[in-house]
Amino acid sequence: MVHCTCREGRAVLRLEHQILRTDVSGMPLEWITYQDAVRLYYLEQVVYTCGRLLYRLRGGWNARTGRRSVIEVNSIVATEGSLQAALKGRSGYTPPLSNKALFRRDDYICLYCGGRFHESQLSRDHVTPVSRGGQDVWNNAVTACKPCNNLKGSYRPEECGLQLLAVPFIPTHAEYVYLQGKRILADQMEFLRAHFPRRSPLRQRLTAQMQLI
Secondary structure (H helix, E strand, C coil), X not given: CCEEECCCCCECCCCCCCEEEEECCCCEEEEECHHHHHHHHHCCCEEEEEEEEEEEEEEEECCCCXXXXXXXXXXXXXXXXXXXXXXXXXXXXXXXXXXXXXXXXXXXXXXXXXXXXXXXXXXXXXXXXXXXCCCCCHHHEEEEEHHHHHHHCCCCHHHCCCCCCXXXXXXXXXXXXXXXXCCCCHHHHHHHHCCCCCCCHHHHHHHHHHHHC
């Protein structure tokens, strides 16, 4: 049984915060659980850590030394690189398209009427319909509420009186990692934002949100 305390020393009942894993250059790679982080520490693959201390995990007692094993897990851990990591960092890399990431890219806003909706009320729309040669790719996909999607049907926006409120874009891998995150901590958010392209719509949105806090 592993006992865990937070940095203030109180017992943690729910280990729900994700840890951001990067490569040795600091490029964000993915979100991992605290179990995955402990495994990386055990395999001696953690090169350095950033961010605040999230968990202090205590294991068993060493029969020879009498000491109890302790692993401290920070919010960001850098690990040995891999070919996969290098490929994800290339400019031509395109992350997989999913509704979850698409809706978050567009901030859960219908890009036709401008309303913000719950995920269950949204759908993926193809600006140029697939039936007319459009592709199911990031720069042809936008978030649309179901009424707007039904109205548009197999037409292009201009053919049915609709107008796109923003230009769809392909997120970089760092942006995609952000889109996949849950309950992102402030230090993790700042780390990810620093890896977004300077003219990234996501960077601009997060910067504006931080200025309002």
